[in-house]
Each structure stands twice: as C-alpha cells, then as structure tokens.
Amino acid sequence: MGLSNSCLPVKLCSCHSASRRNSIIRKKLEHEELIRINAMDINRVSEDELLLLPGVNRQLAHHIVEYRQANGGFKQTNELLQVNGMTPRLFKSICTEMTLSTSNEKKQLLDLNVATYTELCCLPGLTPNLATKILNRRHQKRGFHCVEELLKVKGMDYIILSTIRPHVTIKYQQTATASDKTETLSRASLFLDTLPPEIHAMLVSSSSQQSTRRANGESRSKHFRIASWNLQQLTSDKAQNPGVQEVICRIILLNNFSIIAIQEIGSKESLDFIINELNNPTIPSIKNLSNSSQGKWKYTISDAVDQIVQGCEHLGFLYDGSSGIELKQTSSLRCQGYFERSPYIAVFGIYNKIELVLVNMHLTAKKSDEDKNEQTKYEAKALSVLARAMKDTIKQKHKIILGSFNIIPTASDFEALIECNYSSVIAENTDISLKMLQGTSCVDNIWLSIEAKALYTGSSGVIRHSLTSPWIPTGWTLGGLVSDHCPLWTEFSLS
Template structure:
C-alpha cells in the first residue's frame, strides 16, 4: 500500500496473468502456423500478389477496382511483394480488410523463403503508422501511443523503452521484439526461432555497442533495470531459482536477544527507488534479504521515486516469489505494510517521497502521519509518523532528507541551514507533541559532528552512527558519514548496545553497474539501532 488506504494488485496475480497470456500467445502462434500451413497446402486456390491481374484482385472480398489498381501500382514500384503484410501499405486497405483477405492470398515461394530466413526489422524510431500496423500484436491504440511517445520525447534508445508505454508489457514486447529495432543495424533472425525463443540477447546489441563515455559507473538507469527484469522473466523457473539463489551468500542471522521485547529500526536511502527500479528482481532481493537477515521490524526510507514503489517490497515480503526470500530459513511470516508520504520535494529527475515499511504482526500500530509544513526551512518537507509499539510505547519518527552538498561552497550553505533548522524542529515538537520518544533520522548530507548540530545536542539529542555510511564499487568502505539516527534522551534510554552500518551483500548480479552487472542497490548503506521495550 502506498498510503493508509491504498493498495496495488498482487504481483502474484500479475505473474499468473502473464503466464496465462504467454500460454495463450503460444497457442495463437501454433494455431496461426497450422492455418498458414493449410493455406500453403491450398496455395493453388489463392491469389498470388506478384502475378494476379486487376480482375483477379476484384474476386477478393472488400477489394474494389481502385484498390486493385493501387496494389498493382505498389507491386510495380517496389519490384513485387516480399511480404503479404505489405498490403497494409496500400491506400484503401486497413487492418480489418487485411485480416479478411490475408488467408486468400500468397506470394512467390522464393519471396516467402527470403522472409522466413531473414526478418526485416522495422525501425520504431522512423516507421510510419502503416509500417507499424504490419507488426503482429500491435493494436492501433498502441501504435498511436508509440508515435505520440516518439514525438514527445524523441527516439527510443532501446527496444525495452516500449515498456514505458501504457498497454505494452513484457508479454507484448516478447511477441513483437523480433519484428522491431531502434536503429538500422539489424540482426538476422529466423521467424520460426522467434516464435520459440525470446530474443532478449539480440536487444543487447545497441547497448553493448554504445561508446562507453560515461564515467559514473554507479548510475542505475531505468533502461538497464528494465532489461534485467525482462531477461529474468524470459528464463525458465528452474534457472531463475539457480541464478537468484546464487546472487549472494547467506550470512548468519544477526538475531535479537528477545523477540518479545526487542525491536530493530533501520534507515535506508534507496537512491531513486522508482517503480522501474524496484521491479528489478535483484533490487527486491537485496532489500528484502537485508530486512530478514537483520530482523528489522521498522524501516524508514528516503529517495522514493514513485508513491507505489514500496508496495512491491511489501508484496515480496508477504508473498515471496524470489527463491532466496521464499526459502529463507526461519522466515517469520509477518504482516508487512507500508506508508508513503505525499511529495516531499524534488530529487534528480522527479519528485521524492519518504516512507516507512513495518511489520504489523509484532505489534506496530500506525497512529498518525503527516508532512510537516516547514518549507521555509527544508528543501524537502520532513515526514513525521507516530507509531505505537507493543501497545506500550509511542515513538515519533521524523524522516528527513536534507539538501545534497555540492562542490560550490555557496550551495552548501543551504545544507548547513537545514541542519540548523533541525533544532528548531525539535523545539517545536517539544512544545506540541506529547510523545517524548523521538527519533530524527535519514540522509543529512553533513557530518554529525558539524557545528550546525550543536543546538540539537544542547536539547539532549545524540547521534548513533559514527562510521561511514556511503558506499560505491570503488570505495566499498565508504568515505563519509551522511546518514544517521538522532535520539531524544527518552528514546536513547530504551536502546541496547546494538547498532551499526550494513555493508555486506548489497549487490546483485541483476543490478547494473555502469556498463556491467553486479551493482549496488544504492550508494547509501542501511543503518540501524535496537530498542529494548521491556
């Protein structure tokens, strides 16, 4: 759920639906093949596009003399028909008429064999409406959306970009990918093979041949994330199990001392967690595995890119589909849920939301949630949520993401001002909020020892994390401490000695790392602390 009263369709139901559609698609393909073979057997009774006269074309239903003349004119200008579906290029022949006559016509066996041996892909960046109409399983509505998307945002970089168009999912893409390309470099492919094997590898061609002029190998692009999801989707279930189970080694669980009274809270900046990103199986696997491995019951999240993004994590926790999560040893089948704020502010390439994931089954109850109206003090509004835990303590959690620091020192003044404003926020809560167990946490983009936090320290708040919290493939041990958890004196009194920064097993072979794979789920490490509520 994205909020208190919202929900999403179950990904489990979605997967079953996709599998049914795939079976229906294969059945349709086989039926078309049988029907095509029957038509070839009755070829002598069909009208040959490359030899028929004008009068012979008039024998076809819906063909008048003007259309017959247009067919012959096209045939003369193009040295004959290479494919039957070229009829859609003819003025006067729409998709319905084409479907009506397609099984009553044929072309030369030489031309047909040429098409069977080498499929001429259609460039979706330059194709006209009529050309796109020749692609099986593309409806007029989808074609219109493709053209509108192309005109609005420019050329498609990858075939997988079509997934961003409403109505085109992985099944539709799998059925049309052997007919399309995004540039003029085409890979010969047998039509019969394309009916059996999804040609995901072929669509890596433009990716692998691009000039590698991007030095930021840690950027997680939606193109690569979508591609990884598509590649995994096309694999047999047995291979999915092997690959996903081998993405990381299982380390001993860091268990709580007493599950009845101990609770672990974590904070994690998940770096632009969009719907595209979270649908990558490697991303979900790393997030869910970390939650289970460290027995987290409540997690605050920053940099959520879509309001529904946390729902995918919740669904995986409640109804696991990834083998490693499904077979997790001693897996506590909790009742996971989430809450996501309205737009807190802006982040790179979109809006940012803040949110929480928590397990209701252990006794965590949501009481209140709201973005604080502190727009003059913070670039992104703080998200304050009150939870009642074990029907005993009420905690106030303030989720923050301060403005990122820049190389320009003048720009960094805003970050420092926001850090100073936290003490004002703490004072305001002290005067208005009756709960005293307050946890201020998130991505502060500034060291906890900075002088800007002195006023917060004077109000008896203390920070938990002293280690580096960022991470990259080049600097796995990090270089700075930007994420933290600040506790009021009352909250600190309930903590144990257990807290830390998690650096291990934050990668997956399904997460892109620049131009390779095996990347990190985020450039921030999850941080955590344990409370004893006995």
C-alpha cells in the same frame, strides 16, 4: 552529329553525378533522422545510459546528473560545457546525439503490447530481427505482462534490455485478465530462468549461518530495531529488479528490522514490489529465510517532496505488522522556509506500551561544484527549530529524527539540535561505492531525543556487506550496488 555525340557522355556523367549526390543527401538525412530518433534526452537520461556516449566515463556521467539535479535540469545543450570534466572537443563529438526536453514535457513510453514493427525498430539497440521475434512472442503469449519477459526472447540480453527499458512500458490494464494473472510468471522466476547456472545456484542457496542467526536471535518481544536507508532513486523500474528486491528484503529480514525509514522513493508503487516480496516471497534466498512466508509487512508513503531524475521523490516507512508494530498517524511537516523537502512524520505504537515518533528527513545534497554546502548547513541548523516545534505540539516524548543529512554529525551546525537534548548514534561512514567499499563520510544518521535514548540498548551499526547482486546493472556489467548509501540501524528495548 559529332557535336551531339561529344555532348552525350557529358550529359550522362552529369545525370550520374546528380543521382550520386541525391543518394548521399538521402543517406545523410536518413542518418540524421536515425540520430534524432535515438538521441538521448539530456534531462531524462540515466547515469548508466550516458556511458553509451563516446568519451563519457562514469565520473563525467555522474557530474552531468549531479549538475542536472542541482540546477533543475538543462535549459540548453551547450550548458553541458559547464559540467565539471566536459571539454569543448568532447561536447562537439556528443552534442548531435543529445536532445533536450523541458520539465513540462511528458516522456511518451512505447507500450510493448501495441507497438508496431517500425516503432520497435526505432528503439536504441533493437535490431529488425529482434523486433520480429518480440512481435512473434507477443502474439504467442497474448501479450507481455512485464518488461522483463523480453528476456524470454531469443537474442535478448541484459544489456539490450537495460538500453531500451527507459523507452518502453507495459499497460497492465490492457493485458491483465483474471486468467492471465494466474498464469503469469513472477519477475524473479523470469530472471532466474535466464541466469547462468552458477549464478542461479549461488542465489538459490541462501546463507544457512545467517538464517540460523535470525531464527536464534534475541526475542523480538523485548528488543526491536529501527533502520534508515536511502535507496537512491527507488523508481518502479528499479524496485522491480529482482536483485534490488533480494538485497533489500534479505537485509531487512536477516537484521530483524521492525521499522525502516526510506528516502529517495521514486514512486508510490515502488514499495509495493518490496512489500509483496517480503510477504509472499518468490526469490529462493528470501523464501529460505525463517518465517519470511508469514510476513505482514506494510508501508506508508508521503506525497511528493521533490523532483529526482526519473520522477518525484517521496519519503516512506516499511514496518512489520506481525511484530507488535502499529501505525497510528502520519503527516508531512510543512516547514516552509526551513526545509526544501518536507519531513515525513509517523507515530508508531510499539507492543501496546509506548508511542514512538519518527521523523524521516532528506536534506539537500551537496552540489558537485561547491566547497561548502550552505543550503545543507542551513537545513541542518533548522533541525533545532523542528525539535522545538515538536516539543511544543507533539505529546509523545520518544522522538527519533533519522534519514539522509548530507553533513557529518560532528558539524557545528548540529549544536543547536544537541542543545535540544538530541544525540546521534552513528559515527561510521554511511556511503559506499564499488571503488570505495569502506565509504568516505557519515552522511546518514539517527538522532534520538533524551527519552528515546533511555530505550537505546547501545547497539547500532552500518551494514556494508552483501549490498550487491548479480542482477543489478552497473554500467555495462552486472553485480552493482543497490544504493550508494548503506542501511543503518539502532536497537531499543522495552525491558
């Protein structure tokens, strides 16, 4: 009996220890599962999302994205150690929070209109309380019409929205009935309602001086302006941001642009959002611009020319159909062996007087770990081949090659193009960052044939001001730039 009593505490202690071990193991497994669910896909995560990782700053996040673009994605997670600025210690601390997809895997986005409570709780940054509120609003409003409508949910803010945005979507075809469309608020209105009063007032009050300048500008029947703008991964998500729309449309309207060549378009739908705002403005500062309500803006876009972080890259043109500009013909120039991205060519009729050939280019970007970009240099030299080919096959004389060249116009690689009687019009820096507003290099340009130069008024420039918006996220804050490239323009006259 004494023996039994002495063994009893030991047995109870043993059972207690086993229960405790099981509890620890269970919690560890739950923690690992939570990490697995919320892990960042290193081949899809954005630069801003990388900042959420402990120890990763903006410079390192940029290097990670650059390395991924230059090498066609990561093949294994330990490849992060080859990124400039990554240390073994930092890699060890973040590797458990990273996952890896192949280029063939398709990211499954969670449809907010059919998502369950459990699925919502698995989204990074979303608490059970917020998940419940989202479901309640979805039920009350018979579904969401856009992701930004989440800002109407109490407790939701811009930071949480930017965190979950890469993981969610709205399947419009399931929710957009005829009656719904008439009741749906514009994205701009949704954002305006959630902004602090001082920011709301700042955006509503447009610059009367700039509006007057546009209204009293030179006659557009005599002069027209052609611009180029690398909009840096203009995906549908980015194009739906009212801050992005406001900056792009305001710059276009205030500077009297007639045709704009766009690089780095992330999807064919992206330009729809810009065109809709130009033609039927909902943002107050765009509404207040003279004649913006009479817009007949159109666009043309190429097939995919390359891969970017969040999809395929396209090249395209925006043009004002109300100002005597008519699109005649478009084509992608298949210059295999010369250019990694096929140039996109468009022929425009100008006031029924001349036909102008525009060639939209985006040459290969410089790799972060290279002192010299041999690929870009090779493509720059190939521009002379393109110029000679157009001379032999295109009847129009007035030709313009414009876009992102990723190499300065004074480089010796452009000598062959100059020998074909082309000349560049931009000498200023065309890149920009919040830390370096004056830029560092002239990486974008507009090259004119000798016939096009005869129409050139001598006026051109790079726009460096008013390219930010309090709606555009930059890391953990708002007030970011619409792109790290500035818009550049040149003016022509038919007088």
